[in-house]
Amino acid sequence: MTTDLVLLAALMGLVTYPFRAIPLLAPGFERLPEQLRLYLRLVGPSVLAALAAVNTLVVRDAADRPAFHVGIEWLAVGLCVAVVAMRRSLLLGLVLAAGIVAGARALGIAALP
């Protein structure tokens, strides 16, 4: 069993850690200016919506270029968002989203990614 890539993993972890740790360890975050507090408050919805949208609408094509994706995933993610907005139940939303996609793929309506 090889361990050739453990060094690579350690280096990857080493360059990732500062992004995660510096704001948590830097002093002064308890006394941020009001405008910066407002900015950071809006980072949450912005970046989560960005993650949802990119992971639903952008795929890589055969040539590894980003491409716009249209598929059953739109409906699934949209349904989950609607369920959370109306019922405040993420779990129900996720179950419905996965169920729709699994059902559509089983019936041959939607393709596997």
Place this chain on the structure above:
Amino acid sequence: MTDAAVSGQPRERVAQTATAASPRLMEVGESRRRLLRDSLGIMVSAAGFGLVYGLSAREAAFSPIDAGAMSVLVFAGAAQFAAVGYVAGGFSIAAIVALTAFLNARHLLYAAALAPYLTDRPRWVRAALAHLLTDEAFALAIAHFRRIGRGDVRGYLTGAFVSTFIPWNIATLVGVTIGGSIPEPSRFGLDVIFPAAMGGLAVGLVTGRRELVAAVTGAVIAVAVGLAWDPAAGIIAGGVLAPLVGMALRPSAAEHGREGQLAYGPEPEHDHHDGHTHAEGYFPQRPGHAHDDPAAPRRERDR
């Protein structure tokens, strides 16, 4: 073990928070139960993706130690998937490390948004929590912290360690060792759980017009930049630029009283009894929820 002991928060501070905090804030226990429910979907997603990562690593001739080390030491799905491709493609170590830094730069935003909630925790605790910070951990933690109006290490660990780190690492090992005999997770729709969870958790953070505009703008910018350049760059661009658009909006009268209070960070001491009212959530709420129910403060007072 009490909540105070578990969360590392001094008993006095918990008592102070409980009496002085806004009545619109959810109790820690109730918020943790909601966090647990939300975590179940994330757990399935982490296990599914971890499995696929293990399978990909196996196909790229990673040993279980290689794949496992990456899941423990890097613990970042997108960067790990990319690394499998880079290794298979013969990229140099320097190039892979540089690309990993680029892919994971968004964690800076997550840590900055969570930092004000955790400033009163020991430095070594914050240093340890930092390693567990992922998309999923951030999404669950920020929603939980905002519901209760302060940081909660136990809640953070529920989302980051129990729901993400453990299933991700176990699934990695399963995928890389016996992956060939496991059916493709996307047949069960598991690949859609991650974007659906991120979208659902984003909705939970939308408490006003500014958040809504920031979320929609973030999605639009991310897709546009993602298509034009790179999906990872799109996520960073959406996360960095969209809050500026939200800030440019004037808050509504109802939102104004809440600014700087409920929606962001632990409440400053001087704000506790300032007479500000809290805005209703932007989306319809389930009746009987302490956080969601406008009548809850009145019932709490009457008790």
